[in-house]
Amino acid sequence: MxxxxxxxxxxxxxxxxxxxxxxxxxxxxxxxxxxxVLTRVSGLFTRRGxxxxxxxxxxxxxERISRITLTLDGASQPIDxxxxxxxxxxxxxxxxxxxxxxxxxxxxxxxxxxCDPQTRSxxxxxxxxxxxxxxxxxxxxxxxxxxGERSKIEAFEKxxxxxxxxxxxxxxxxxxxxGREET
Amino acid sequence: xxAVDAIxxxxxxxxxxxxxGYPGGAxxxxxxAFYDAGIHHVLVRHEAGAGHAAEGYAKATGRVGVAFGxxxxxxxxLVTPIMDAMMDSVPxxxxxxQVRTELLGTDGFQEAxxxxxxxxxxxxxxLITDPREIPRTIHEAFHxxxxxxxxxxxxxxxxxxTKADIPYEPVTDVxxxxxxxxxxxxxxxxxQAARALAAARRPVFYTGGGVxxxxxxxxxxxxxxxxxxxxxxxxxxxxxxxxxxxxxLGMLGMHGTRAANYAVDEADLLVAIGCRFDDRVTxxxxxxxxxxxxxxxxxxxAEISKNIPAHIPIVGDAKLILPKLLEDYRTLDADKARMxxxxxxxxxxxxxxxxxxxxxENGEIKPxxxxxxxYNVTGGEAIISSDVGQHQMWAxxxxxxxxxxxxINSGGLGTMGFGLPAAIGAQMGMPDMLNVVVTGDGSIQMxxxxxxxxxxxxxxxxxxxxxxxxxxxxxQWQELFWQExxxxxxxxxFGGEEAFPDFVKLADAYGIRGLRLTESASxxxxxxxxxxxxxxxxxxxxxxxxxxxxxxxxPGEAARNMVG
Ligand SMILES: Cc1ncc(C[n+]2csc(CCOP(=O)(O)OP(=O)(O)O)c2C)c(N)n1
Ligand SMILES: [Mg+2]
Numbered sequence: 173m174x175x176x177x178x179x180x181x182x183x184x185x186x187x188x189x190x191x192x193x194x195x196x197x198x199x200x201x202x203x204x205x206x207x208x209v210l211t212r213v214s215g216l217f218t219r220r221g222x223x224x225x226x227x228x229x230x231x232x233x234x235e236r237i238s239r240i241t242l243t244l245d246g247a248s249q250p251i252d253x254x255x256x257x258x259x260x261x262x263x264x265x266x267x268x269x270x271x272x273x274x275x276x277x278x279x280x281x282x283x284x285x286x287c288d289p290q291t292r293s294x295x296x297x298x299x300x301x302x303x304x305x306x307x308x309x310x311x312x313x314x315x316x317x318x319x320g321e322r323s324k325i326e327a328f329e330k331x332x333x334x335x336x337x338x339x340x341x342x343x344x345x346x347x348x349x350x351g352r353e354e355t
Numbered sequence: 356x357x358a359v360d361a362i363x364x365x366x367x368x369x370x371x372x373x374x375x376g377y378p379g380g381a382x383x384x385x386x387x388a389f390y391d392a393g394i395h396h397v398l399v400r401h402e403a404g405a406g407h408a409a410e411g412y413a414k415a416t417g418r419v420g421v422a423f424g425x426x427x428x429x430x431x432x433l434v435t436p437i438m439d440a441m442m443d444s445v446p447x448x449x450x451x452x453q454v455r456t457e458l459l460g461t462d463g464f465q466e467a468x469x470x471x472x473x474x475x476x477x478x479x480x481x482l483i484t485d486p487r488e489i490p491r492t493i494h495e496a497f498h499x500x501x502x503x504x505x506x507x508x509x510x511x512x513x514x515x516x517t518k519a520d521i522p523y524e525p526v527t528d529v530x531x532x533x534x535x536x537x538x539x540x541x542x543x544x545x546x547q548a549a550r551a552l553a554a555a556r557r558p559v560f561y562t563g564g565g566v567x568x569x570x571x572x573x574x575x576x577x578x579x580x581x582x583x584x585x586x587x588x589x590x591x592x593x594x595x596x597x598x599x600x601x602x603x604l605g606m607l608g609m610h611g612t613r614a615a616n617y618a619v620d621e622a623d624l625l626v627a628i629g630c631r632f633d634d635r636v637t638x639x640x641x642x643x644x645x646x647x648x649x650x651x652x653x654x655x656x657a658e659i660s661k662n663i664p665a666h667i668p669i670v671g672d673a674k675l676i677l678p679k680l681l682e683d684y685r686t687l688d689a690d691k692a693r694m695x696x697x698x699x700x701x702x703x704x705x706x707x708x709x710x711x712x713x714x715x716e717n718g719e720i721k722p723x724x725x726x727x728x729x730y731n732v733t734g735g736e737a738i739i740s741s742d743v744g745q746h747q748m749w750a751x752x753x754x755x756x757x758x759x760x761x762x763i764n765s766g767g768l769g770t771m772g773f774g775l776p777a778a779i780g781a782q783m784g785m786p787d788m789l790n791v792v793v794t795g796d797g798s799i800q801m802x803x804x805x806x807x808x809x810x811x812x813x814x815x816x817x818x819x820x821x822x823x824x825x826x827x828x829x830x831q832w833q834e835l836f837w838q839e840x841x842x843x844x845x846x847x848x849f850g851g852e853e854a855f856p857d858f859v860k861l862a863d864a865y866g867i868r869g870l871r872l873t874e875s876a877s878x879x880x881x882x883x884x885x886x887x888x889x890x891x892x893x894x895x896x897x898x899x900x901x902x903x904x905x906x907x908x909x910p911g912e913a914a915r916n917m918v919g
């Protein structure tokens with residue numbers, strides 16, 4: 173008979189799962205393009221108390237499939253629970269937790285900023301530095317379009333705020349993995 | 356073929372022999388098809404009755420239960436059973452009528468957003484938008500309800516679409532790209548679990564309803580017996596391992612036995628199978644089995660590490676995993692003697708703290724005694740459907756379930772009013788079994804209208820009311836935790852000058868045999884006579900009014916601090 177303790181010590185077992193990663197996560201979720209799917213996803217988040225930072229939905233190259241891109245805070249919730257719960261939705265086909273280093277993420281934002289003839293050109297210059305575009309110019313306001321990672325958009329916001337930010341709209345991030353492999 | 360006739364064909368193809376339902380405007384076409392479809396339709400008296408009956412049928416047989424309701428109020432009346440089926444993972448397909456497609460979203464007569472209302476309460480749901488989809492959708496619904504972790508599926512049928520003519524061809528190839536429940540279980544993890552079991556000196560098996568859903572009770576029994584392991588189960592898991600038995604510790608959790616709770620508290624390895632670490636089981640989560648490593652086997656990956664992180668997670672079907680686990684365990688040739696001290700400790704707890712109660716005084720009947728009498732009279736050969744309250748806990752503690760699917764109750768949602776309709780379903784599914792409802796004076800009045808269904812179908816269920824005249828469980832909490840401020844718990848069914856309703860007369864009004872038992876000495880004989888007589892019986896047993904369920908882990912407390 174084998175001494176059972178030689179086989180495995182229970183002390184060597186470590187629990188896994190439900191860990192809080194402490195960083196931002198971008199989940200790319202492929203779903204069937206059917207009515208109500210977005211409601212199921214957002215309803216799940218409400219019910220389970222998961223917080224989404226941003227959510228964007230759009231078509232893919234396959235008309236039967238849509239892609240939902242979610243950004244969440246891995247410090248306030250266990251991401252593995254989030255993905256497991258999402259996977260239980262019948263209409264969810266695939267979920268990828270995109271690794272920051274291997275991901276290209278972009279967000280688009282429109283800023284409507286107050287201006288007078290003098291500040292107008294200053295704002296234009298700022299937008300240029302950010303590789304943004306001026307998409308509308310009025311007498312008292314100007315609209316700039318900025319695309320980039322979240323940090324870039326937030327940096328631009330900080331800079332134009334002092335001029336008087338009338339309003340701002342952001343799409344939420346979309347993301348795709350680098351390299352040949354599909355997201 | 357009319358779409359509604361195709362629905363009937365689909366039901367038959369799924370092997371459905373009985374459905375439970377209630378007609379209305381929006382499902383008139385479907386009811387026209389029922390007229391001569393050759394499917395037994397049980398007409399309930401409230402849609403909740405249909406839903407719970409479908410659940411009872413599913414729980415008793417393991418097959419998919421089916422319930423029908425009309426749009427609007429019919430559908431909203433089904434919400435409770437839908438949620439109930441979700442919480443207890445019961446395979447039921449709910450068909451709801453819906454207003455005509457052109458009226459959708461216009462607040463049409465009897466329109467309710469059934470898909471929206473039920474969304475957080477379903478495993479999945481379908482709104483039919485094209486009548487040609489109906490057959491495929493129905494088969495998908497049955498597939499989803501019955502596979503993986505079972506659960507409720509809603510199919511919402513707009514009236515105009517059910518009247519359409521469609522080409523019907525049998526569907527045999529259900530495939531859902533986003534739904535592939537995992538089955539086999541990772542071989543390495545199973546091996547690891549076997550090694551952990553062989554190393555454990557204080558192991559405990561903690562099993563839940565999932566073992567029963569998976570039909571894994573045989574393999575569980577084999578593994579536990581061969582290994583000589585102690586085993587406890589949740590409320591939902593009773594019967595998977597037969598009781599009584601030397602290795603059976605009784606139920607765990609809030610009203611579990613001390614032996615089971617203490618064993619879990621001191622365990623070095625917990626083998627959790629088909630269970631979900633519910634708060635009624637764990638008490639204070641951080642102090643649940645604090646010394647243990649966890650093996651967690653479940654078909655739903657989201658349950659693993661949801662409440663407590665597992666050390667050895669195994670996702671899959673317990674029916675496939677447990678035989679492999681046993682096989683691996685055998686090869687390790689573990690020495691049973693390693694658990695000698697452990698068993699000794701468990702036996703001490705068992706000897707010191709058996710379930711017990713003070714016998715009634717002056718011929719008074721104790722509620723626990725009623726359950727013991729039911730057990731003695733039936734020898735355990737009965738399906739017990741229970742309602743929710745103290746009586747439910749006593750039925751879990753004092754009836755010993757020798758087989759799975761003999762104990763039917765609402766565990767997760769705790770739905771009063773579940774018992775009677777569930778027993779109707781259980782009896783329809785298992786016509787040769789004796790079906791007994793254990794209920795309370797409060798619960799029975801929540802779906803008492805189903806006595807008419809019982810009468811109409813001549814369903815021979817025996818309803819035993821543990822009549823304490825109180826919402827006893829609530830009263831117990833008020834006594835223990837709210838300074839005996841008894842607020843709104845006196846049901847006036849027992850005590851005082853005129854108890855109402857008179858359950859015996861009520862039964863009589865329905866044309867069902869009613870009787871009242873008040874004598875402790877003849878209790879067992881009286882019950883036997885009532886069970887042996889043909890047809891249904893409605894039995895008002897007057898029991899001690901202020902009895903409490905013990906032992907108890909107070910909410911949020913640790914198991915080792917059980918009281919009573
Ligand atoms: C639909 C519903 N409403 C309320 C409750 C809360 N509740 C739990 S047990 C209970 C008392 C049940 O009374 P009774 O059926 O007489 O059973 P007893 O506890 O007296 O045995 C109540 C009100 C519930 N579980 N379900
Ligand atoms: Mg009562």
